[in-house]
Amino acid sequence: MIQKILFTLFLISSLNLNAKTIAKIPEASGIVYIAKTDMLIVVNDEGWIYKLTPKGDIKRKFFLGKYDLEGITYDTKNDKLLVAVEGKESILILNRASLELEREVKIKRKFDGVEILKKSKKTGLEAIAIDENGDIYVSNQSKKTYDKKLKENASVILKVGSLKKKKTKIKEVYNHGYIDIAGMTFHDGYLYMTSDKKNLLIKYDIKKNKTIKKIKLDKSAQEGICFDNDGHIYIADDNGAILQYKTRQLRI
Incomplete structure (x- = not known):
């Protein structure tokens, strides 16, 4: 019993956190840090993209189009931005410097006969x-998880294939057991996820499909996450803010 209590205390950290708001961006839904330019790039639900400094100074605002942009990451090898679009369940490939759209790749909705990405106004790509x-x-x-059998519209991570063609397929499905995962980023070999409804930051070993640590965050709408090179974590808050934490605050 004692061992179980100690394990729970280790796994779930509830800290008294005071996030710093560095910028106000309406419906911020995704964020990424670009080390080569020392800039943050933020997307929102209305199709806008913002470039800002780690201190929060907005340097550029760009309207990509009528897209529900829900997540962004940086492909360092190809120097491209990859953006997740909800509803269409597609990935946009953008020019990193100009932010202009180059191509759109749709994700096939089925995996092993199950329509994981079912058309729905309540679910879809979020990170x-x-x-x-x-x-x-x-x-x-x-808001649905699955235990032993994959369900339609379950809360899962999907590994997708190549983006060289107009469509790509789902290659693998990871059942992490959490609901409402709205932000993801890789850092030091681990996947970090945010659960919007649960206000959780989750450190996850994707190779072992295993939770390493859970941290209870201050209440907000955590829809994007990234790390910079100076010991900071940034959260895109869909309520209209970019939040900054120090990694030592979160003990990671």
């Missing part, structure tokens, strides 16, 4: 991340 090997992952946001 995107790319690992050090160039493998791309997206999150299907949902």
Whole structure:
């Protein structure tokens, strides 16, 4: 019993956090840090893209189009931005410098005969991340999980295939057991996820499909996450803010 209590205390950290608001951006839904330019790039639900400094100074505002942009990541190998679009369940490939659209790749909705990405106004793509090997992952946001059998519109992470063609397929499905995963990023070999409804930051080993640590965040609408090179974590808050934490605050 004592061992179980100690394990729970280790796994779930509830800290008294005071996030710093560095910028106000309406319906901020995704964020990524670009080390080569020392800039943050933020997307929102209305199709806008923002470039800002780590201190929060907005340098550019660009309207991409009528897209529900829900996540953004940076493909360092190809120097491209990858943006997840909800509803259409597609990935936009953008020019990193100009922010202009180059191509759109749709994700096939079925995996092993199950329509995971079912057309719905309540669920869909909410996050995107790319690992050090160039493998791309997206999150299907949902309030439903599955135990042993994959369900339609379950809250899962999907590994997708190549983006070279107009459509790509789902290659693998990861059942993490959480609902409403709306933000993802890779950092130091681990996948970090935010659960919007639960106000959680989750450190996850994608290779082992295992939770390493859970941290209870201050209440907000966490829909994007990234790290910079100076010990900061940034959260895109859909309520209209970019929040900054220090990694030592979160003990990660």
